[in-house]
Amino acid sequence: MNEEIIKDVENKMKNAIANLEKRFTTVRAGRANPSSLDGVMVEYYGSMTPLKQLATISVPEATQLLIKPFDKSCLGAIEKAIIAANLGYNPGNDGETIRIVIPALTEERRKELTKQVKAMGEEAKVVIRNIRHEANEKIEKMELPEDEEKGMMNQVQDYVNEYNKEVDRLYKEKEQELLTV
Numbered sequence: 001m002n003e004e005i006i007k008d009v010e011n012k013m014k015n016a017i018a019n020l021e022k023r024f025t026t027v028r029a030g031r032a033n034p035s036s037l038d039g040v041m042v043e044y045y046g047s048m049t050p051l052k053q054l055a056t057i058s059v060p061e062a063t064q065l066l067i068k069p070f071d072k073s074c075l076g077a078i079e080k081a082i083i084a085a086n087l088g089y090n091p092g093n094d095g096e097t098i099r100i101v102i103p104a105l106t107e108e109r110r111k112e113l114t115k116q117v118k119a120m121g122e123e124a125k126v127v128i129r130n131i132r133h134e135a136n137e138k139i140e141k142m143e144l145p146e147d148e149e150k151g152m153m154n155q156v157q158d159y160v161n162e163y164n165k166e167v168d169r170l171y172k173e174k175e176q177e178l179l180t181v
Contacts, residue, residue, distance in 0.1 A: 002152060005138055009156050012131045013163040020124040020167060024174050027113055027120075032059045032102050037067075042081040044074055051078060067091075067098040105178075113178050121171040125164055132160045 025035040034057040041048040051057070055069040055078060069075055075093055082091045082100070088109075092099045105113070135156045139149055 002142075002144075002148075005135055006152070006155055006159075009131055009135045009159055013128055013159055016124050016127045016131070017163060017166055017170070019127075020120060020170060023120050024117065024170060027117055027174065027178070032061070032063055032065045032100075034059060034065060036087065037065070037082070037085075040081050040085045040087075042074065042077050044077060051081065054078065063102045063104075065089075065100040065102065067100070068096070069098075072096065110178050114175050117171060117174045117178065121167050124167045128160055128163050128167070132156055 025033065026038060027036075034052075037051050037057055040051040042051050042054055043049075044054060051067070054071070054074055055067045058066045058068070060066050067078060069078055072095075075095070075098065079091045079093050079098055082089055082098070088103065089100045090103075092101070136153055139152045139156070142149075144152070
């Protein structure tokens with residue numbers, strides 16, 4: 001039971017880090033990244049459908065995305081969805097594909113994105129603290145001997161410290177990527 005709680009804590013914290021890494025990939029750094037379009041939902045035959053289910057997204061050049069829909073009749077809907085997603089992209093429709101030239105980031109936009117990334121990192125730390133809180137409550141309910149209870153809580157805190165350092169490392173990497181011109 002004791003190891004079960006610790007394993008659960010570790011798995012939840014690993015998931016928090018994986019989620020943070022995924023969120024960081026959606027923040028563009030002036031280079032084309034197909035995952036920046038992951039959140040784009042297109043109205044397709046009356047239902048909202050993820051863009052990646054309607055088209056292939058490739059990177060023909062470092063600053064360009066190429067979207068080739070499986071069904072050409074939805075080109076207009078894809079274009080509208082990209083504009084509505086407010087990603088700062090200006091899609092160009094040539095009748096067969098949509099090209100998006102990724103604009104260079106201004107200094108002001110870089111700083112704004114850095115603030116967004118920092119906020120994402122802080123949210124991840126809050127998630128990690130909540131995991132610690134839940135684990136500590138479970139440990140207290142087990143009514144273990146005091147030294148065993150403290151030992152488990154210290155083990156949980158060690159994981160918190162380790163994963164907070166990982167959040168900081170990921171943030172610094174992303175910040176460096178954003179601020180590099």
